[in-house]
Amino acid sequence: xxxxxxxxxxxxxxxxxxxxxxxxxxxxxxxxxxxxxxxxxxxxxxxxxxxxxxxxxxxxxxxxxxxxxxxxxxxxxxxxxxxxxxxxxxxxxxxxxxxxxxxxxxxxxxxxxxxxxxxxxxxxxxxxxxxxxxxxxxxxxxxxxxxxxxxxxxxxxxxxxxxxxxxxxxxxxxxxxxxxxxxxxxxxxxxxxxxxxxxxxxxxxxxxxxxxxxxxxxxxxxxxxxxxxxxxxxxxxxxxxxxxxxxxxxxxxxxxxxxxxxxxxxxxxxxxxxxxxxxxxxxxxxxxxxxxxxxxxxxxxxxxxxxxxxxxxxxxxxxxxxxxxxxxxxxxxxxxxxxxxxxxxxxxxxxxxxxxxxxxxxxxxxxxxxxxxxxxxxxxxxxxxxxxxxxxxxxxxxxxxxxxxxxxxxxxxxxxxxxxxxxxxxxxxxxxxxxxxxxxxxx
Amino acid sequence: xxxxxxxxxxxxxxxxxxxxxxxxxxxxxxxxxxxxxxxxxxxxxxxxxxxxxxxxxxxxxxxxxxxxxxxxxxxxxxxxxxxxxxxxxxxxxxxxxxxxxxxxxxxxxxxxxxxxxxxxxxxxxxxxxxxxxxxxxxxxxxxxxxxxxxxxxxxxxxxxxxxxxxxxxxxxxxxxxxxxxxxxxxxxx
Numbered sequence: 366x367x368x369x370x371x372x373x374x375x376x377x378x379x380x381x382x383x384x385x386x387x388x389x390x391x392x393x394x395x396x397x398x399x400x401x402x403x404x405x406x407x408x409x410x411x412x413x414x415x416x417x418x419x420x421x422x423x424x425x426x427x428x429x430x431x432x433x434x435x436x437x438x439x440x441x442x443x444x445x446x447x448x449x450x451x452x453x454x455x456x457x458x459x460x461x462x463x464x465x466x467x468x469x470x471x472x473x474x475x476x477x478x479x480x481x482x483x484x485x486x487x488x489x490x491x492x493x494x495x496x497x498x499x500x501x502x503x504x505x506x507x508x509x510x511x512x513x514x515x516x517x518x519x520x521x522x523x524x525x526x527x528x529x530x531x532x533x534x535x536x537x538x539x540x541x542x543x544x545x546x547x548x549x550x551x552x553x554x555x556x557x558x559x560x561x562x563x564x565x566x567x568x569x570x571x572x573x574x575x576x577x578x579x580x581x582x583x584x585x586x587x588x589x590x591x592x593x594x595x596x597x598x599x600x601x602x603x604x605x606x607x608x609x610x611x612x613x614x615x616x617x618x619x620x621x622x623x624x625x626x627x628x629x630x631x632x633x634x635x636x637x638x639x640x641x642x643x644x645x646x647x648x649x650x651x652x653x654x655x656x657x658x659x660x661x662x663x664x665x666x667x668x669x670x671x672x673x674x675x676x677x678x679x680x681x682x683x684x685x686x687x688x689x690x691x692x693x694x695x696x697x698x699x700x701x702x703x704x705x706x707x708x709x710x711x712x713x714x715x716x717x718x719x720x721x722x723x724x725x726x727x728x729x730x731x732x733x734x735x736x737x738x739x740x741x742x743x744x745x746x747x748x749x750x751x752x753x754x755x756x757x758x759x760x761x762x763x764x765x766x767x768x769x770x771x772x773x774x775x776x777x778x779x780x781x782x783x784x785x786x787x788x789x790x791x792x793x794x795x796x797x798x799x800x801x802x803x804x805x806x807x808x
Numbered sequence: 809x810x811x812x813x814x815x816x817x818x819x820x821x822x823x824x825x826x827x828x829x830x831x832x833x834x835x836x837x838x839x840x841x842x843x844x845x846x847x848x849x850x851x852x853x854x855x856x857x858x859x860x861x862x863x864x865x866x867x868x869x870x871x872x873x874x875x876x877x878x879x880x881x882x883x884x885x886x887x888x889x890x891x892x893x894x895x896x897x898x899x900x901x902x903x904x905x906x907x908x909x910x911x912x913x914x915x916x917x918x919x920x921x922x923x924x925x926x927x928x929x930x931x932x933x934x935x936x937x938x939x940x941x942x943x944x945x946x947x948x949x950x951x952x953x954x955x956x957x958x959x960x961x962x963x964x965x966x967x968x969x970x971x972x973x974x975x976x977x978x979x980x981x982x983x984x985x986x987x988x989x990x991x992x993x994x995x996x997x
Contacts, residue, residue, distance in 0.1 A: 614837075
């Protein structure tokens with residue numbers, strides 16, 4: 366595709382040539398995920414999570430379509446129809462647990478994917494749009510997951526819908542009308558379920574379309590790699606197929622194993638028991654929390670407890686939560702370092718891990734009741750979150766002198782394996798560096 | 809497999825492709841994946857079959873104590889009507905006189921009723937042509953030229969035993985599975 370040395374597609378046989386002249390799908394597959402797509406040969410397992418995210422999306426769409434066949438989207442029947450799925454529909458319990466836990470697994474995979482991008486500088490030039498499309502996907506995922514969580518019409522569903530649409534009421538002047546517009550009433554009811562169901566059904570296909578754009582944009586410069594340096598020539602790459610199809614296949618098997626363990630043996634691990642109580646507009650559960658994947662942002666939302674500069678605390682919280690995610694869009698410009706990978710940026714690497722811990726702390730605080738000491742901890746962690754992106758990262762990335770970067774991927778790989786090779790060689794006899802570098806799929 | 813630019817030639821490049829132990833791994837992996845996909849397909853297909861709550865309503869009990877000879881009732885069963893008709897002795901006599909050779913779907917009344925219960929003619933109220941509900945069960949409805957049922961959609965006419973006598977329908981009205989729980993209660997399904 367993007368590299369001049371990529372293996373061109375050669376249709377073999379009459380049928381394939383016929384198809385190639387008329388509807389070249391096999392060519393497209395070959396060029397995008399086949400032998401025609403050269404990939405840096407030093408990718409580590411952190412690079413497997415993009416493909417896993419694609420599979421997670423497919424699982425959600427498939428199980429979601431099945432659930433939609435049995436779900437009844439009205440306030441009177443929604444809760445019962447979910448119980449109907451659990452008890453009556455053949456394998457309904459399985460599809461619901463796949464769908465509910467699939468959302469959590471999707472977010473786990475996507476968060477690892479995002480942290481990988483942050484660590485190895487995948488957001489930097491020339492992949493800015495790849496990164497920004499990814500942030501758009503994250504936002505779409507959050508919206509989709511939130512609306513999906515409302516559909517079972519349990520207590521958490523109802524009060525989640527009330528609280529999240531209530532965020533919009535923080536906007537001055539139009540806030541209240543906006544919330545009513547979103548809910549289709551003065552409180553969440555059948556109109557809310559109907560529209561959330563319609564959007565929850567269509568948004569995953571919007572995500573799918575964005576994924577196609579993202580992969581398209583990615584395939585121009587090709588994948589980043591752990592060294593963060595550009596591919597210089599054919600010696601730096603290997604074809605996607607069979608090397609990364611088989612590597613992705615391997616992690617896919619591990620992923621499905623973990624997924625099956627949760628779906629079949631701990632299906633309510635990520636869930637809240639209160640959502641097995643039917644929605645009651647007259648009583649809020651004592652402790653309402655969003656799903657775990659939204660907790661860090663929920664903690665930021667709750668961190669603003671006093672009015673500042675004529676802006677009410679409620680609006681501050683909403684603005685902060687929104688900007689916490691939108692900040693990511695500006696990563697390519699907040700980070701001013703010429704070097705992508707944190708492998709060569711020790712100071713920045715240190716702050717990267719501090720950020721990871723900070724987000725984890727925010728997640729814990731978001732799951733706790735809004736009381737001390739959690740509010741104060743969340744406030745400090747929120748302040749640090751913004752300080753990282755707006756102060757620490759811009760300064761450190763421009764001040765830090767990176768370690769020397771290897772001249773090419775193949776040089777770095779050869780060096781690594783010649784060291785390894787000599788130590789293995791001394792133990793096991795002769796082994797050429799070339800053989801160690803290029804493990805081939807043959808005997 | 810294509811040779812990889814920048815790397816040493818593989819044994820394939822040198823010797824050409826022959827069956828290797830690795831081929832066995834490929835086939836085994838593919839077979840395993842295919843078995844997994846097939847296993848996953850079973851619940852995906854099965855979930856569209858009738859759910860447990862639908863299956864739970866698959867049989868019903870009908871009280872037939874109030875039906876007088878010559879009358880019929882309609883009972884909803886699995887979303888379709890069932891005609892429970894109590895034949896008069898005259899209807900039984902007329903039905904039994906028809907030679908089987910005259911019938912499109914030859915069946916005697918005895919074959920279509922329970923032993924000793926020849927007056928209870930229980931059939932699905934669904935025309936065997938294209939699924940309309942024939943007239944003739946309720947009071948005052950058109951019973952058709954053979955005094956049984958008449959389908960208004962395409963003019964199929966049935967006799968009191970629900971046998972097709974005229975019109976496009978290919979079969980007699982279907983007799984559902986049923987049993988007499990008592991002389992006045994019949995369980996259908």
